[in-house]
Amino acid sequence: MSILQTMTNGIPETYKQMSTEELETRVRDVKARLGSRLFIPGHHYQKDEVIKFADAKGDSLVLAQxxxxNKSAxxxxxxGVHFMAETADILTTEEQSVYLPDMRAGCSMADMADIHQTERAWEILMETFGDTILPLTYVNSTAAIKAFVGEHGGATVTSSNAEKMVSWAFQQKERILFLPDQHLGRNTAFNLGVPLDQMAIWDPIQNKLVHEGSIxxxxxxxxxxxxxxHENFTVANVQSVREKYPEMTIIVHPECSHEVVSLSDxxxxxxxxxNAIENAEPGSSWAIGTEQNLVNRIIGEHSDKHIVSxxxxxxxxxxxxxxxxPHLAWSLESIEKGETHNIIKVDQEIAQKAKLALDRMLQS
Known part of the structure; x- marks a missing residue:
């Protein structure tokens, strides 16, 4: 049997056939044998079967930091997903290796802005507006986009510090280019007092600026x-919750559309x-607009509250x-054997420029 025939979704078929009990035993055993040499960061959106083995849970940037x-790891x-592992590789040392258990774990948002589209857009925007624009990128972006932003004096942002970083950017330049999530950019700028009619959209497929009014x-x-x-949460969802549970507090992520965010509490x-749910009064009611794995976990951890998606x-x-x-077990056993599957390694020049963008955020 060929190697290709023994592989399913990048891992040997045997791992797909193992019981949950055997897989969990294998993961625990590798963790015990490698000890502090191994570190498993787990993003909040991971499945329960994976997150239970994480040494730390959090958002992408926190996990990379x-x-x-963790110098002993x-x-x-x-x-998590590919861009998160890239950020971890950028911030860690040459003595540390970052692995992604499944290389298919990408991010559709990050993939919506590639470096070639961005460079074409920047050239047109510079011709249109001159040197009046500072680029910012959500950390949910590729290393190449972070490097582009770093090279042009900009910074990364998180959903936690977006308002702070947009305010910082406006102190540097008259305008900002916000990549790659239009909703976080729109919601953040609006909260800072920028009216919607002063916001335009760059369409990378049409390669043009979309705006009504004077540029x-x-x-x-x-x-x-x-x-x-997050784009799948709709105004109709909000209206439905208001009708069914009028006392319910609606809390959403700022990656949701502006219309949904505006109608939420x-x-x-x-x-x-x-943190909002953890600090809420027992018996309180919540509708959460974010990723379902996390919502289900929050529901399970807070049986004293009425929580729905x-x-x-x-x-x-x-x-x-x-x-x-299965991917986690295979990845850990491969690491222990010294096999080099699924190592995430960012080109040194790209990593250096991307770190400029990350450092400007961390130092602001």
């Missing part, structure tokens, strides 16, 4: 990208949502769910 701070098995009035240029999960990062038909993040227990 924790990986960098030689092997970092990042349970001289444009302050924010939003890349036409979005989170495939609260909006904030993943950690903001988690804002969209009852919401699916989990499909790419995040690529990492499952």
């Amino acid at each position: 924790l990986s960098a701070q 030689e092997y970092i098995a990042f349970c 001289e009035d444009i302050k924010v240029i939003l890349w036409k990208g979005h989170c495939s999960v 609260m909006a904030g990062s993943t950690n903001y949502i988690i 804002l969209n009852p038909y919401m699916c989990s993040c499909l790419t995040m769910n690529r990492i499952d227990l």
Whole structure:
């Protein structure tokens, strides 16, 4: 039998045939044998079968920072998606190796802005507006986009510090280009007092600026990208909850559309949502607009509260769910054997420029 015939979705077929009990035993055994040499960061959106083995849970940037701070960890098995593992590689040392248990674990939002589209857009925007624009990128972007932003004086942002970083950017230049999530950019700028009619959209497919009115009035240029999960929360979902549970507090992630955020009671990062529920009074009622794995976990951890998903038909993040227990077990056993499967390594020049963007955020 050929190697290709023995592989399913990048891992040997035998791992797909193992019982949950055997897979969990294998994961625990590798963790015990490698000890502090192994670090497993797990993003909040991971499946329960994976997150239970994480040494740390959090958002992408926090996990990358924790990986960098853990100097004893030689092997970092990042349970998240590709751009998160890239950020971890950028921030960690040459002595540390970052692995992604399944290379298919990507991010549709990050993929909506590639470097070639961005460079073409920048050339046109410079011709249109001159040197009046500072680029910002959500950390949910590729290393190449982070490097582009770093090279042009900009910075990365998170959903937690977006308002702070947009305010910082406006102190540097008259306008900003916000990549790759239009919704986070729009919601953040609006909260800071920028009216919607002073925001334009850059369409990378049409390779043009979309705006009604005078271009001289444009302050924010939003890349036409979005989170495939959070864009599925709709105004109809909000209206349905208001009708069915009029006492319920609606809390959503700022990657949701501006219309949904505007109609909700609260909006904030993943950690903001988690903390809000943890600090809420027993018996309180909540509708949460974010990724379903996390919503289900929050529901399970807070039986003293009435919690539902804002969209009852919401699916989990499909790419995040690529990492499952068989992939994790295979990845860890491969690491222990010294095999070099699924190592994430960012080109040194790109990493240096991307780190400029990350450092400007961390130092602001």
